[in-house]
Amino acid sequence: MGRELTESLLGERDRSRGELLPLWSALGFEEPQRAEDLILAIGEDPFDRGPLMQFLPHLFLAAAAFGAPDRLVGNFSRFVNAHGSPRYVISILMTSEPVRDLSFRLWSHSDALSDVLVRNPEYLEWLLTDAALDITRSRREFDAEFFSAWETGGADDVRALEAIRRTHRRELLRIGVRDLLDLAPLREILHEISWLAETVVERVLRVHTRAMLREFGVPRAEDEPDGPQVGFCVMGMGKLGGEELNYSSDIDLMFVYAREGWVWREDAGRSVRGITNHEFFTRLGKRLVQSLTEWGREGFLYRVDLRLRPEGDTGPLVRSLESYENYYASHGETWERMALIKMRPIAGDRSVGRALIEAVQPFVFPRHLGADVLEEIAAIKGRIEREVVRRGPLQSNLKLGPGGIRDIEFIAQSFQILQAGQHPRLQRRGTIEVLREMGSMGVLQEGEVRDLIEGYAFLRRLEHRIQMDHQLQTHVLPSDAKTRHRIAKSLGMEDAPRLMVEVSDRMRRNRALYESSLVQERVVGSRARTERERNVQYLIDRLNAGDEPGVVGCLHTLGWPDHGGRSEGLIPHLR
Structure with a gap:
């Protein structure tokens, strides 16, 4: 079908636009006239037409496979125009299938990353020739690269900042392509x-x-x-x-x-x-x-x-x-x-x-907490959800909706607040690392840890695809079927309905684990509350007895920091 359309567009077969419409539609194009105009403009020079005829069947095959044919052709056209030489661009794209796959995925699934390539066409060859996609950069490698960019500005702060912005944009392109592929x-x-x-x-x-x-x-x-x-x-x-x-x-x-x-x-x-x-x-x-x-x-x-x-x-x-x-x-x-x-x-x-x-x-990880801390955590989450409801549909919010990313983060953070003061191994910053520690401590079962980590990873990858689509600060799943289909394809899924089934299933399981975890933590919280009540009563007894060392010791047990002995002399202020 792609070859037939190519021959009709650039070959000797003279067919009207109306006759070509079924071919465009079969490949998924919604704006065939625009796509045709863009392709004919690229092949306007007779010297470019031959390479373009060889290349177009590959492009049309990708258009059908990646679910975004109009966007693919549009971004390909923009890149060619920015570079200025259709023959040279096509020669690069025809060097190997991985090169074409990289370019087609990028142009199909991210206008934001495509914009970077349009502004800097030379970045395509950089991605392909400098092993930029092969390894994860370390902090030291990032620092070395940005130090070099910083030095190009010399003592001129404006030039130095522009060099930093330029390097930042190039690195985001590299990371985004690694993610998409x-x-x-x-x-x-x-x-x-x-x-x-x-x-x-x-x-x-x-x-x-x-x-x-x-x-x-x-x-x-x-x-x-x-x-x-x-x-x-x-x-x-x-x-x-x-x-x-x-x-x-x-x-x-x-x-x-x-x-x-x-x-x-x-x-x-x-x-x-x-x-x-x-x-x-x-x-x-x-x-x-x-x-x-x-x-x-x-x-x-x-x-x-x-x-x-x-x-x-x-x-x-x-x-x-x-x-x-x-x-x-x-x-x-x-x-x-x-x-x-x-x-x-x-x-x-x-x-x-x-x-x-x-x-x-x-303060962050006290050894003992007040009775109402867990209730405060639940109240914070409730306020967030009510605010999301005010802004729009809750179920489509991958971050803040029921079973979303924030639910999983709250499971980890609420347990850290309650237990990390007594279990330093929980004093970690990464959500996945904390979930694994909860599993090793027996707080979560092995299957629950696996479900939460897989659910978190799925939602974060989906979040990335949505954000890369237009470089928007959003966590909301698009409502239109066309965009959902495109995002599903970018994740290797068959279509939008399959994506929605997966989202619904993941978020439902995440929410169930979130709610059951809060119940378990309320038991832990009630134990902490009982212990704290005993400590408070002991503090009152020591105060009445005038036992300043006993008062200070009890304050430390309740989480009052020592601050180098500044707790001394507190009895007159506490009575």
Whole structure:
């Protein structure tokens, strides 16, 4: 059928468009006139027509196989026009079947990745000749590549940022193609997307740190010009912190600096005190966010969400280590515990980030919890689901709907909140790793762990396909049959109905396991509640007896951090 259509379009057989319509329809085209015009435009030059006639049967075969014929022809046409030489493009595509398969899948299943190739046609040969698709890049390899891009900008910050954006876009293309071609397991894809974001944040931070030091001087820990320099760290939260980022995710960040103090600079041979450390790092954080989110010639890098920081949008953009410690000790809530589980340092002075993790550890993973923590976790989930219902159909939301990605994450996180204080092996950031630990501890049965991990992997891959389709920040399964069919094909499924059966079955099983896990955890929670009630009664008895060491010991049992002995002298304040 493809050969017959090719002969009719470019050969000597003269057939009307009406006569060709059944051939187009049989291949799945919905806009045959547009497809015909695009193909004839490519073969307008007689020197291009022969290679095009050899190539078109392969394209038509892929059009039927991948379920997106109009998109395939449209993106092929855009790529040829961007390159400028149909003969050369076709010669590359005809070199081998893997080359054609890569190109056809990309043009069929992702306008976003196709856009990258259209803007940079040379990337196709880079993908094929530099073994770019063969291995998973390590953090060190990402850093080396972006260091090279950063160096091309020299001292020019604008050029350096554009080079970073250009390298970022090329790396997203490479990762996306590996994903589409199933060349790497989900875990590796998630790691690469996360490490890419981590490296980008590091390099952009270095650009602005360099500029800020030139402009304002050096932040010091003491009120002395020769005091130690104060470190600043960017903390990755949420999916970035857990190394589970997807293609269109916001990146959740928090900023921390080591100590309060002043910025000192040299002026005419003498040291001059300038702005405070807090103001310096606030400006640095703002510049970092602006460069990550603003559009340049090479597009933008990431949307940034800072709402997980203490007090959300109303709180200060940056805080010192001491400020974070004081906030969580006195004001931290259950949802903040859940947010901090995945926190990790991703850029800047990582020793400051590690110190923050250590400081908040007693809050995130307390050895003993209040009676209402599990109820609070369930209430948080309930509020999320009610909000999703307000926005649209719940069942089609792969992330927040019943049995969706968030259900599986809640199983892991709620158990971590309840048990990780007493079982450090649960203090992990990755959802899959925590589920496996729950299985090894006997909390989940082997089959339940397998179902949850397979369900999580399926929904995350489906989420990726939806996001790659148009590079949209969405977790909602498209409602139109055409898009569903295209996505089903990208996952190797027969059609949209088969996809919907699989989605429904996976989410139904996930939800059942989520609800049964909450029941089990309520039993654990009730035991913790009984133990806590006994400890509270003991605390009251020690208070009445004036036993300060007993009071302090009981406070520590209840989860009150020691803070270097600062718990002493509390009895007068507790009575």
